[in-house]
Amino acid sequence: MDFYFVNPHPNPNFGYSTHMNHHVPSSSSHEFVVSDYLMLDDIWIDQTRHDQESRSQSIESLEKVTFDDVNHELELNDATSNNNNIKYKNGSIKGKKGEVGPKIAFRTRSEIEIMDDGYKWRKYGKKSVKNNHNLRNYYKCSSVGCNVKKRVERDRDDSSYVITTYEGVHNHDIPFTSYCGQISFQHYDA
């Protein structure tokens, strides 16, 4: 069975970090870079990728993992890297039509919905979804040739949480890093 793991967040309290992301493109495994800047309370990962059916429509269909799970997985796999990645192992990243890669969801407690994760996003849609009076926003990565998508909505049960779902793997480096608390702006030179 395929498995996924997430490197532990550099900050044990999942708070803001000043580290830059590390993105190491690889043809043998697919890495999904997660911003260090987000405060991640919960993570869901789509484990149904290789089942033929069930294109994930909601966060309920994603498997929730914890950072403890993740750390355990790391120990099992003798992970040596300190990169702050989510890795997606063994398998095609091409799912059904329109899907561009692994799907990972985060729930974060935040008053703002647009959290700077280092990438540049272009909004392309907004929908009201059933069972959630909050609107769901759709974003695409602005980088040419990069098909990574992102969905942002507020938790139906607790609107103080924002659920962000990433789909796909960036085929480019992070264009820049930005403010993180009082940390000054830095450019990322690829």
Add this chain to the structure above:
DNA sequence: CGGCTTTGACCCGCGC
């Protein structure tokens, strides 16, 4: 003027 957001229309899969 270029890049972005907005917004209704459109598309598609799925269940009945």
Add this chain to the structure above:
DNA sequence: GCGCGGGTCAAAGCCG
């Protein structure tokens, strides 16, 4: 086949 719900398109408008 039809309706519903979710996802995407693309024209128009906005803004720096």
